[in-house]
């Protein structure tokens with residue numbers, strides 16, 4: 001059996017279109033499938049529309065969350081309910097073509113891949129968004145040292161055992177493409193060109209995107225802490241040279257040392273310390289959040 005997980009948040013205008021395209025795509029692979037649609041606390045008619053999809057086809061199941069938890073949490077919720085031998089993930093705005101799932105499935109079955117993900121060779125989105133995601137992918141793939149992280153998102157398919165390992169990673173700041181790469185096994189990709197969303201506004205606001213990016217970087221790299229260590233070291237070396245300079249001035253009797261150099265170094269050390277405290281604070285905050293052990297999502301109801 002094949003499972004498909006789709007998170008949706010205030011997507012009332014495209015549920016019907018999504019339903020028919022997904023249904024056709026899934027039926028073309030085989031009759032034995034389930035689609036788990038996760039309503040991430042929508043405030044419009046999304047849940048009602050999802051229920052009508054369920055009425056039309058009982059293979060479409062709904063997980064309704066108690067409030068908006070964000071799309072990484074919504075995916076995680078749906079994946080917890082998936083029972084298939086292979087499990088696919090698809091955005092609900094039709095930016096990832098459901099028709100490609102068949103190709104991913106064939107690749108996984110025929111070539112023995114545990115994970116097959118979509119790689120965007122072309123994106124039809126706003127220039128600023130493309131630039132932002134490009135910079136992020138570049139920085140992230142450098143820092144995380146994970147392979148093939150450029151231009152990949154959530155759109156993917158994985159085997160039962162890969163999913164099992166994936167879900168065993170219980171961290172709260174979840175960047176799913178990173179966790180998926182972390183899981184390992186034999187991973188492959190299919191290339192596709194990513195259109196803009198079918199209808200409606202993007203539900204990932206700039207703020208949510210930037211937060212996700214920072215989550216990814218902070219949870220997969222220790223570079224932020226190293227930056228403060230290195231800048232602290234550089235500061236110490238500079239102060240050492242400044243001291244020698246001042247001492248020579250004193251001994252030579254021409255003491256060119258005035259307030260400015262002292263004030264400058266005080267400011268310098270002060271700012272290095274501030275940056276360091278800020279970054280350390282971020283990590284302490286994360287440790288605090290992990291120890292709180294809050295659930296990643298809370299399910300309101302499951303319609304099977």
Ligand code: UDP
Pocket residue numbers: 007008009010011040068069070071074091092093095197201202203204205
């Ligand atoms: N989404 C969600 N919860 C949110 C934000 C988004 O479930 O808080 C869903 C949204 O309905 C869509 C998918 O996640 O199906 C991707 O969202 P969007 O298209 O806004 O993201 P982007 O394409 O900008 O990554």
Ligand code: MG
Pocket residue numbers: 091093095197202
């Ligand atoms: Mg989108």
